[in-house]
Structure formats: structure tokens, C-alpha cells
Amino acid sequence: TQLLEQSPQFLSIQEGENLTVYCNSSSVFSSLQWYRQEPGEGPVLLVTVVTGGEVKKLKRLTFQFGDARKDSSLHITAAQPGDTGLYLCAVTRGAQKLVFGQGTRLTINP
Amino acid sequence: NAGVMQNPRHLVRRRGQEARLRCSPMKGHSHVYWYRQLPEEGLKFMVYLQKENIIDESGMPKERFSAEFPKEGPSILRIQQVVRGDSAAYFCASSPGQGARMNTEAFFGQGTRLTVV
Numbered sequence: 037t038q039l040l041e042q043s044p045q046f047l048s049i050q051e052g053e054n055l056t057v058y059c060n061s062s063s064v065f066s067s068l069q070w071y072r073q074e075p076g077e078g079p080v081l082l083v084t085v086v087t088g089g090e091v092k093k094l095k096r097l098t099f100q101f102g103d104a105r106k107d108s109s110l111h112i113t114a115a116q117p118g119d120t121g122l123y124l125c126a127v128t129r130g131a132q133k134l135v136f137g138q139g140t141r142l143t144i145n146p
Numbered sequence: 147n148a149g150v151m152q153n154p155r156h157l158v159r160r161r162g163q164e165a166r167l168r169c170s171p172m173k174g175h176s177h178v179y180w181y182r183q184l185p186e187e188g189l190k191f192m193v194y195l196q197k198e199n200i201i202d203e204s205g206m207p208k209e210r211f212s213a214e215f216p217k218e219g220p221s222i223l224r225i226q227q228v229v230r231g232d233s234a235a236y237f238c239a240s241s242p243g244q245g246a247r248m249n250t251e252a253f254f255g256q257g258t259r260l261t262v263v
Contacts, residue, residue: 078256079189080254132179133204136181138186
């Protein structure tokens with residue numbers, strides 16, 4: 037079983053629409069990260085959320101950590117083709133090992 | 147993540163051959179991590195190394211896979227007698243020395259895409 041369940045697995049929407057993707061678990065985490073991975077590239081860290089209920093904004097992206105620190109969401113406003121990619125959530129296990137969800141593959145159509 | 151250099155970017159091997167994947171960490175980074183990504187999946191941890199030491203290899207298959215990070219030179223992930231199921235993207239990440247946290251200070255390379263034919 038996956039430690040982190042991401043949904044939806046695939047999402048294809050039109051430019052300008054809003055969307056939300058989710059990262060859920062039954063475990064409690066001290067922090068959670070979101071990465072974006074473009075085709076042929078490695079993952080790039082977008083944000084780390086630490087406090088239950090925390091909201092962080094990165095331009096048109098809004099990240100929220102659940103109050104119980106078991107889940108997180110990523111909301112994109114007015115999506116653009118440049119937002120296309122694989123969005124991964126991850127948590128640190130032990131001091132130095134990242135565990136990733138299976139990702140949401142997002143396609144924004146012009 | 148441009149600072150972590152992996153080569154080759156693409157590698158094709160026949161079944162039974164050896165694959166050697168190289169990773170040069172960012173300047174000043176002494177911790178290296180290897181991850182494997184199968185198609186349509188997230189990344190799976192394989193091994194964590196510091197210079198001349200394997201710290202955590204809990205994600206490494208028991209046979210055919212090995213990793214090293216020598217005092218001089220890049221980290222090497224070695225796969226012996228490759229099989230089709232080894233086909234995947236292999237990513238390396240690096241972070242600074244002691245006290246750094248993987249979740250805030252690690253950077254990934256562009257990966258090596260291994261295809262076994």
C-alpha cells in the first residue's frame with residue numbers, strides 16, 4: 037500500500053480553468069513537500085509545508101497542509117500550458133529519505 | 147537542480163550487460179541519494195551515501211545492484227546483468243553535509259533513462 041495517495045492520477049483541463057489535486061495519507065507527518073517534474077527532467081521542489089492548516093502561495097499555486105497534518109492539497113488558479121507536468125507530493129522518512137506519492141499528471145490544453 | 151550532473155542521460159543495454167550510472171553532486175554537497183522512477187509512477191528511494199560510506203541502502207534490490215561514492219569522483223550506481231524490468235529513469239539528488247535536511251535542501255539531477263532491450 038502507498039504511504040501517500042495522490043488524486044486524481046491524471047487531469048486534463050483547458051487553459052484558464054482552476055483545479056485542485058490532493059495528497060492523502062492515514063499517517064501524520066511533520067512536514068510535506070510538493071514537487072513538479074517536467075518530461076525528461078528531475079523533480080523540482082515547489083514548497084514545504086510544516087504547520088497543520090498552513091497555507092502557502094506561489095504565484096497562482098496555493099498549497100494547504102491539513103489541520104491534522106495527514107493530507108495536503110494544491111490548487112492552481114487560471115491554469116496555463118506551462119503548468120503542465122507531473123505533480124508529486126513527498127514526505128521525509130528518517131532523517132534523509134524521501135517517500136513520494138505516485139503523482140498527478142496534469143495537462144493544460146491551450 | 148542544474149547543479150547535479152548525471153550521465154549518461156540515456157543508456158541502452160542488452161539483457162545480461164552491465165549498466166553504470168554516474169552522478170556528480172552539486173559543489174559543496176557531500177550527501178548523495180539515488181531514486182528509481184518507473185513509467186507513470188513516483189520516485190522510489192534506493193540508497194543514501196556519503197563520501198566512502200553507504201548510510202541507508204534499504205531500497206536497493208538485494209542482488210545485481212550496488213552503489214558507491216568514492217572519496218574522489220562521482221557516485222556510481224551499478225546494475226549487473228540487467229533485465230528488462232530494470233528499465234526506468236534513475237535520479238540522483240544531493241544535499242549539503244551534516245545538519246542538512248533532505249526535504250528542504252536537496253536538489254535532483256536530470257536523470258538517466260535506462261532501456262534494457
